[in-house]
Amino acid sequence: MAEDLAISDVARVFGVRTSAIRYYEQIGILPPPMRKNGQRRYDNSVLFRLAVVQRAQETGFTLEEIRELFFGFPPGTPPPKRWHKLSQRKIAELRERMKRLKLMETLLKRVENCRCDALDECGDKILGHGSR
Amino acid sequence: MAEDLAISDVARVFGVRTSAIRYYEQIGILPPPMRKNGQRRYDNSVLFRLAVVQRAQETGFTLEEIRELFFGFPPGTPPPKRWHKLSQRKIAELRERMKRLKLMETLLKRVENCRCDALDECGDKILGHGSR
DNA sequence: CTACGAGTTCAAGTCGACTTTAAGTCAAAG
DNA sequence: CTTTGACTTAAAGTCGACTTGAACTCGTAG
Numbered sequence A, B: 001m002a003e004d005l006a007i008s009d010v011a012r013v014f015g016v017r018t019s020a021i022r023y024y025e026q027i028g029i030l031p032p033p034m035r036k037n038g039q040r041r042y043d044n045s046v047l048f049r050l051a052v053v054q055r056a057q058e059t060g061f062t063l064e065e066i067r068e069l070f071f072g073f074p075p076g077t078p079p080p081k082r083w084h085k086l087s088q089r090k091i092a093e094l095r096e097r098m099k100r101l102k103l104m105e106t107l108l109k110r111v112e113n114c115r116c117d118a119l120d121e122c123g124d125k126i127l128g129h130g131s132r
Numbered sequence C: 001c002t003a004c005g006a007g008t009t010c011a012a013g014t015c016g017a018c019t020t021t022a023a024g025t026c027a028a029a030g
Numbered sequence D: 001c002t003t004t005g006a007c008t009t010a011a012a013g014t015c016g017a018c019t020t021g022a023a024c025t026c027g028t029a030g
Helices: A007-012 A018-026 A046-060 A063-071 A079-112 A120-127 B007-014 B018-026 B046-060 B063-071 B079-112 B121-130
Strands: A034-036 A039-040 B034-036 B039-042
Touching: A007 A018, A007 A039, A007 A046, A007 A079, A034 B039, A039 A046, A046 A063, A046 B079, A063 B007, A079 B079, B007 B018, B007 B039, B007 B046, B039 B046, B063 B079
Parallel strands: none
Antiparallel strands: A034 A039, B034 B039
16 A cells, blocks of 8 residues: 655645645644655555545535544544534535525526516516515 | 615615625725715615615625626616526526535435444545445 | 755735724714 | 714725745755
């Protein structure tokens, strides 16, 4: 297995800039790695860690929440429990956002059928007949 | 009808701070109103304009796009045509975001059933069995 | 020896939509 | 006359996730 990765190697694997890796270290999401001549050298454990980080990001977690995932629980708390707690919150958030997106879509469709002459009048009508 | 509104009146009607009104003027979304003793005085046309702005915002347009809506078309372009052009883009964006949200939800649910011991291993599994 | 590329640090910049702050003006009330 | 409250301006601050820039150090190639 690959050991002794330079920061640029790690960055390349995940398609991010080296500055992002340093940033993650700075905010405490990646542990400070060992150094060779002052330069960071990573072993492949960082790859797994970054995989979790990236997937969690795609899944909609902020970096703050991701830190919580790693360090916000008493040591020994099993991962499923950790994920579970954060997921609950997140899923609720997602549902909320979905609802708002759907509302937007309806509004946009309604506005597409609008036939008024003045923009301001137009907005007034939409506003007047809004769904709440 | 109400004329000669102070900035605080306008702000109160729309539930925003006066600073927001000045900001809209600054970025060219509201026209500079007349002044009385150096202070802004609005007539009610600003109310219609702001109604459009607010509704457009709720609907997911950025202020930049809203300016485009007002000023980005040859004079005389009817409102429906204006809305139509922007809506097309926006609806596409919305669909894209919806898809991503749904993906997130599936991922979260999958991770809830995860039973691994180490967070890193856990992420690895999710990553390895990701849907793309 | 010198240049090169890749690494380092710390501070500052970016984006969007505002807000906050500091310092000043004005009219009405006490 | 002084205070109060609402207004004015320009500039700086906020949030999140980074990026960019300046100035510096390394080991290696020519």
